[in-house]
Amino acid sequence: MRAEVLKGHLDALLLATLQDGPRHGYAIKEALRAGSGGRFDLPGGTVYPALHRLERAGLIRGSWSVVNGRRRRSYQLTPSGQRALSQERSSWQDFSTAVTALLGGEPWPAAT
């Protein structure tokens, strides 16, 4: 999986992992790996800065806790994040439909 293909779609994936309740960063990373059959095995250097960006944007809200002697930062969707997720979903639909049509579809109209 080339790296660049993820650009612009990561936020949607991160938000989606939070749709059913709070998760901390590492759990998000693992959820994406497992949920994609290993395709999205994102390094921490991808996940953590992205979460900070989403938090600054007000789409998620994080809070510290300590579990088993390890500190965790758990994130949950804000109302604005919920809306952003819906938006991301529909724009993914739009985008993927268009690309699939162009790539897989019927022969192209004759060239000029």
Next chain:
Amino acid sequence: MRAEVLKGHLDALLLATLQDGPRHGYAIKEALRAGSGGRFDLPGGTVYPALHRLERAGLIRGSWSVVNGRRRRSYQLTPSGQRALSQERSSWQDFSTAVTALLGGEPWPAAT
């Protein structure tokens, strides 16, 4: 349509426009615009450098001609470009299936 979502997928789209015969850059741009219902209205500054990159990579081959007093550079797929297109198609399948599953799918397994 946010700009970054295209990153990493442009080559596939460009190669796909050439699958049914040669096209020049401007025609490629128009084909993508028309074929996507206006979603992919790419500026020249996106298309031309990308074509040059693909040509340097040996995936397409360009040749100059003059039509109606205007010079054109027409591109066609090389055999290696054909293979690249097939590859791009299957990796798009892979990618889009994964994202769709993560975004749209069933509820996530319970968080740890």
Next chain:
DNA sequence: CTCCTATGGCTAGCGTGGCTAGCTATAGGT
């Protein structure tokens, strides 16, 4: 004639954002 638009091509440099490399720290197994 002049101007605008569409056609057709190009480049320099910007900006976004995921990745690499590197770091800290605890828990638990070998």
Next chain:
DNA sequence: ACCTATAGCTAGCCACGCTAGCCATAGGAG
């Protein structure tokens, strides 16, 4: 003593689409 998994973080690199700008011809509008 060492390694792995868990858990978090940052600085800086780099790929690549975009902005802004340029050149040139054809054809229609004014």
